[in-house]
């Protein structure tokens with residue numbers, strides 16, 4: 001006999017990061033419905049990115065959540081109850097390509113600038129703007145890489161930072177688990 | 184046919200087969216009220232928009248058809264919110280149309296503007312803000328489709344004034360009612376998976392102590408006949424939750440009655456001791472499970488629910504079946520017969536004996552009033568049940584009277600018990616009864632109400648009087664917010680805080696008469712029968728019987744909130760026997 005609570009506590013260690021790719025109808029209010037659902041049911045979103053797809057009837061929302069399996073399963077089922085949600089797939093590093101974009105403005109003095117440029121080079125980031133004591137860089141990459149870059153820049157002083165949250169697509173030819181889809 | 188948005192809206196409702204709109208007009212919805220004059224649809228003018236919502240719910244519960252209500256923007260939309268939340272939690276099919284300020288004014292804090300779709304997002308199954316007149320027919324088509332299929336629920340259509348305005352040239356279009364909806368994300372699946380059915384059958388054949396735990400989903404699925412067949416084929420005893428009273432006849436020998444916080448000892452304990460729980464259209468509500476980790480600890484679970492999100496939400500089932508419960512039961516019956524039922528079942532005579540032992544020892548019980556004492560609510564309800572036709576529809580408020588109603592009325596027909604189970608909305612009974620009676624005019628309809636509840640929605644009795652909807656109200660006046668008083672007495676050391684009402688303020692008889700009802704006060708057990716007969720003899724007006732009840736009655740059995748179902752308190756007259764039994768078992 002298992003109750004959800006016990007499953008939850010037994011599996012605390014298994015809390016992990018999941019990337020959901022949610023295909024929704026391109027109708028007004030859909031994002032609000034999705035955001036509302038997460039807030040109302042107390043699910044944790046790490047990031048959420050939304051954009052139109054090649055088919056203009058649909059948009060794709062990429063949601064990264066931290067959840068243990070039973071909660072993830074509830075999230076997926078509750079999401080799929082939204083009338084405008086058409087399909088939910090789970091993307092993982094193995095079956096998908098993942099990217100995130102970061103813009104960051106960093107303090108850069110005469111002395112620290114070379115060191116910062118080294119870091120920028122290591123991460124194949126691009127300098128977008130330079131001022132007297134600051135530079136703005138842009139970098140695209142896997143979320144984990146960007147986390148590292150953010151840490152490396154932090155020691156020099158981050159003035160402003162904006163990250164897009166992760167987006168992802170299935171790898172060409174890869175089988176992606178479809179968690180829910182309308183027949 | 185060239186129509187404006189208002190005409191198109193009413194025409195679309197007609198084409199959906201709507202007979203009755205419960206509603207209340209006002210600025211933003213005014214244009215839609217004009218074509219109502221020429222429509223075949225009956226409009227019932229309520230006295231408060233919450234009443235319109237509950238009437239639509241009562242209508243839907245009783246008839247199985249979606250209830251429809253229509254109100255204006257702003258305060259009217261917020262007034263209907265309670266009913267929407269109620270319908271959401273009890274899965275009631277309902278379509279609510281709200282007026283909205285003109286599209287161009289949305290977002291400007293215009294007069295009587297509120298963000299209706301935002302406010303109702305989490306308390307509707309879906310809502311739609313229509314932006315063009317020509318989108319109205321599809322919005323109506325989708326609303327009815329969504330409200331009535333899959334797990335039913337309320338759908339709201341928000342209609343800006345400009346698109347229904349007869350003076351606006353842009354509000355006219357060539358009307359055509361769609362034959363199909365285009366909802367790529369909504370294709371509810373209702374057929375059971377045969378593999379899961381086979382798994383379920385295997386568990387049923389092995390079970391030694393099975394229980395069918397039946398919820399409101401069976402009623403929504405029109406599954407009562409299939410349930411009786413399944414129960415009889417398997418000889419598995421049935422408990423019916425607060426939302427499912429009447430789904431299985433109380434007089435059936437396999438019926439154990441209601442489980443949960445105020446369920447009877449046998450229903451609660453049978454679940455606790457079961458080795459197989461067949462949850463049929465029920466959702467493991469906290470009022471049923473008590474403390475979840477102690478709920479039915481030895482049971483495997485087969486969980487049939489049309490909403491897959493219910494599987495594992497509270498309890499992880501061994502066999503989840505996402506399907507319409509009627510179809511699932513029919514599939515189980517066929518599969519069981521093909522697998523040698525009933526001969527193939529385990530011998531369950533010990534289980535049957537254990538159950539009848541509990542039934543004998545711990546029946547529902549109360550003490551009749553002593554001389555000079557006011558009425559016992561349980562007695563009033565027993566009398567009402569006995570003196571009314573068996574297919575009488577009973578709507579209830581929320582509180583002790585609701586629990587007594589569920590416990591002491593004998594339900595032998597589906598769709599005869601209408602109550603607010605999920606949201607627990609005080610004031611539900613009167614408008615719900617009116618909605619039920621409007622939909623089922625040939626049936627006797629009673630509301631069981633408390634004095635607290637009555638004062639929340641009594642004004643709808645004027646609606647009933649004016650519109651000739653002769654419902655009957657049994658007002659159990661105990662001069663207290665009885666259920667709250669009970670909790671204070673049991674869990675707050677009897678410290679009573681803000682729960683006392685009054686026996687005679689208001690004067691319920693005069694008030695009822697002023698609202699166009701016939702009314703009588705009853706204080707003596709010997710007068711109860713005659714009063715009920717008198718009420719049943721009046722059919723041209725609503726009737727209110729004020730039953731003056733003792734102010735100290737407790738609802739038993741009771742499981743404390745969050746407590747284990749193994750710690751149920753029974754009637755004080757039975758508690759020492761139970762305590763002794765528990766002691767001996769240690």
Ligand SMILES: Cc1ncc(C[n+]2csc(CCOP(=O)(O)OP(=O)(O)O)c2C)c(N)n1
Nearest residue numbers: 582583584607609633634635636664665666
């Ligand atoms: C709208 C609303 N407000 C408050 C409550 C909390 N509540 C539950 S039962 C109850 C008392 C009901 O009193 P009454 O209608 O007199 O019925 P009784 O319990 O005495 O039978 C209250 C206040 C509620 N359920 N609904």
